[in-house]
Amino acid sequence: MSGHLAVIGLGPGDARTLTPEAQAALAGAEALYGYGGYLDRVPMRESQSRHASDNRQEGSRAAAALAHAAAGAKVAIVSGGDPGVFAMAAAVCEAIAGGPPAWRCLDITVVPGVTAMLAVAARVGAPLGHDFCVLSLSDNLKPWELIERRLDAAARAGFAIALYNPISRARPWQLGKAFDRLRGLLPPATPVVFGRAVGRADERVTVTTLAAADAASADMATLLIVGSRATHVIERPGRSPLVYTSRSAPGRDEGTPA
Amino acid sequence: MSGHLAVIGLGPGDARTLTPEAQAALAGAEALYGYGGYLDRVPMRESQSRHASDNRQEGSRAAAALAHAAAGAKVAIVSGGDPGVFAMAAAVCEAIAGGPPAWRCLDITVVPGVTAMLAVAARVGAPLGHDFCVLSLSDNLKPWELIERRLDAAARAGFAIALYNPISRARPWQLGKAFDRLRGLLPPATPVVFGRAVGRADERVTVTTLAAADAASADMATLLIVGSRATHVIERPGRSPLVYTSRSAPGRDEGTPA
Numbered sequence: 001m002s003g004h005l006a007v008i009g010l011g012p013g014d015a016r017t018l019t020p021e022a023q024a025a026l027a028g029a030e031a032l033y034g035y036g037g038y039l040d041r042v043p044m045r046e047s048q049s050r051h052a053s054d055n056r057q058e059g060s061r062a063a064a065a066l067a068h069a070a071a072g073a074k075v076a077i078v079s080g081g082d083p084g085v086f087a088m089a090a091a092v093c094e095a096i097a098g099g100p101p102a103w104r105c106l107d108i109t110v111v112p113g114v115t116a117m118l119a120v121a122a123r124v125g126a127p128l129g130h131d132f133c134v135l136s137l138s139d140n141l142k143p144w145e146l147i148e149r150r151l152d153a154a155a156r157a158g159f160a161i162a163l164y165n166p167i168s169r170a171r172p173w174q175l176g177k178a179f180d181r182l183r184g185l186l187p188p189a190t191p192v193v194f195g196r197a198v199g200r201a202d203e204r205v206t207v208t209t210l211a212a213a214d215a216a217s218a219d220m221a222t223l224l225i226v227g228s229r230a231t232h233v234i235e236r237p238g239r240s241p242l243v244y245t246s247r248s249a250p251g252r253d254e255g256t257p258a
Numbered sequence: 259m260s261g262h263l264a265v266i267g268l269g270p271g272d273a274r275t276l277t278p279e280a281q282a283a284l285a286g287a288e289a290l291y292g293y294g295g296y297l298d299r300v301p302m303r304e305s306q307s308r309h310a311s312d313n314r315q316e317g318s319r320a321a322a323a324l325a326h327a328a329a330g331a332k333v334a335i336v337s338g339g340d341p342g343v344f345a346m347a348a349a350v351c352e353a354i355a356g357g358p359p360a361w362r363c364l365d366i367t368v369v370p371g372v373t374a375m376l377a378v379a380a381r382v383g384a385p386l387g388h389d390f391c392v393l394s395l396s397d398n399l400k401p402w403e404l405i406e407r408r409l410d411a412a413a414r415a416g417f418a419i420a421l422y423n424p425i426s427r428a429r430p431w432q433l434g435k436a437f438d439r440l441r442g443l444l445p446p447a448t449p450v451v452f453g454r455a456v457g458r459a460d461e462r463v464t465v466t467t468l469a470a471a472d473a474a475s476a477d478m479a480t481l482l483i484v485g486s487r488a489t490h491v492i493e494r495p496g497r498s499p500l501v502y503t504s505r506s507a508p509g510r511d512e513g514t515p516a
Contacts, residue, residue: 009376011277019372021274058505082372084379086505090387093502097492104494110380114277114340114370118267121342122368129348131408133391133417142507150389150415157411158404159391234355236362244351247316247344249400 003069003106007089009082009113010041013199017119022111029076033065034088038078056140058091066095066103082115086136086164116223117162120195123205125234125242127193127225132160132245137167137174144174148181155185160231160245163224167215175224176215182226186210191227191243194218207233207241261327261364265347267340267371268299271457275377280369287334291323292346296336314398316349324353324361340373344394344422374481375420378453381463383492383500385451385483390418390503395425395432402432406439413443418489418503421482425473433482434473440484444468449485449501452476465491465499 006025011017026032026042036052044050051068053061061077069075079087089110096103121128133154139147154161161182166175182190188211196204196219206217210226218224227245234242264283269275284290284300294310302308309326311319319335327333337345347368354361379386391412397405412419419440424433440448446469454462454477464475468484476482485503492500 009380016279016282017277017370019269019275019277024274082376082380084376084384084386086387089380089384090502090505093383093387093490093492093500094504096500097490097502104492105496107497108383108500110383112275112372112376112380114372115376118340118342118370118373122267122340122347122370125351125366125368126342126347128342128392129344129351131391131393133389133412134386135389141505146416146507150417153411153415153417154391157408159408159411232351232355234351234362238363239365242351242354242366244348244355246352247348247399249404 003072004074005065005069005092005106006076006109006111007083007092008076008078008111010038010078010080011113011199012081012116012119017114017199019111019113022113025076025109025111028074030074031068032076032078033061034078038080042078058088059095062088062091062095063099066092066099066106069106070102079113082113083110084112085115085134116164116195116198117225119198120193120205120223120225123195123198124193124207124240126244127160127191127227127231128162128245130160130230130245130247131158132162134162134164136164137178138165138171139174147178151178151181152185155182158228158230158249160228161226163226166218166222166224168220175218179210179213179215183210186226187229191231191233193225193243194222195225196222207243261330262332263323263327263350263364264334264367264369265341265350266334266336266369268296268336268338269371269457270339270374270377275372275457277369277371280371283334283367283369286332288332289326290334290336291319292336296338300336316346317353320346320349320353321357324350324357324364327364328360337371340371341368342370343373343392374422374453374456375483377456378451378463378481378483381453381456382451382465382498384502385418385449385485385489386420386503388418388488388503388505389416390420392420392422394422395436396423396429397432405436409436409439410443413440416486416488416507418486419484421484424476424480424482426478433476437468437471437473441468444484445487449489449491451483451501452480453483454480465501
């Protein structure tokens, strides 16, 4: 079978964060699939067909791209950030697992990219510089109780926490509830970073505390980082503060609630 | 103060994973600091001075680079992968926090890169496609008991787990003990990925199970991914298997030990 499917990470922002490997994979594709907002970031090529779909149609998009590749074409699916973190690579694997046997014979490549949490962390210093957890706040595919249990486990064990999919029109209360939950387990001064659209024209990055964190400051394009007890802020004259998580464990028991 | 320090992520492998942003930051530096093995990946420029240091001298390297930048130079520190994940960005922040006040006036930028876990995950599918934890197995700066507590918390709460710094000559037993610990909490068939030197000439990626995982298969250049109960393997005729973590939570209680 000659078909090929590449699942390509575009990185968080403009072309400056696109790896040469991703660039080459994009150039080699005959057909591009993806959420419209991500496809818009890829320069048009006359020889390529484009298949835009809605943000939430990962499963059907994966199936359509696989079917197209199985017909012998060189197909690419684009993802923002890295395709392996809450993005299209898992949707493609799920589609293969549940799809026709021929899809298992396809040549599949995943091209990694800079995922949002790395871009946001870089903007403020090194809040993910030591052990951390990465959690989606979307309860579309998992129960909210499981999300709460994971938040508790992460905070109690002293992980910093990166939160993907913090809020959407269909999920308006989840982030506020997550903050409330974490306030019961971490000190009020715990640093919280809101990183919106990093690397794009409308980028906005703010550093606050868990006590002051307001869910209304986040939108669909926001990635949050909640520190651990080892996360510190360095104030700087005339510059934005640095936020980092120390490579050394704090002297106190990190499991003790605040 | 005119000095500038850039902390630059080189990505996991060759130039194909270096972002244009990192490329530009490297080109603009007057002095490059870093572990020798990482500096060797950057093409020589006559106008640049090079300052190689040993792998474990992060603190003194950060201080030397900051002092150099404070003298007015454009300085860069290079990291493999992403500088914000168990790498130089946190070391630089720590040095600033404990250093002379002038260092707080410096222009500091962190340039993100593709970190090892994303590159390893991409090679096998999407094992980090849902909630996961990222943990260093090095007990140089934190007690082993804390590492065990974090492994337990991550496995019990249903996170996949990416393990950095799994083993070294000075830390020969930690990975084996971590496997033992996880075997008490996760099913024997839990997928485990060993990803060594991904993107480089001596790349080696293998997929096994938690029951069969052998710590002796890892070295300093290896990144490990241990799945959760939602991590599955798709066998493929004539191709390496795909490993992915489902976006949906499994129907069973993930907190129950195997």
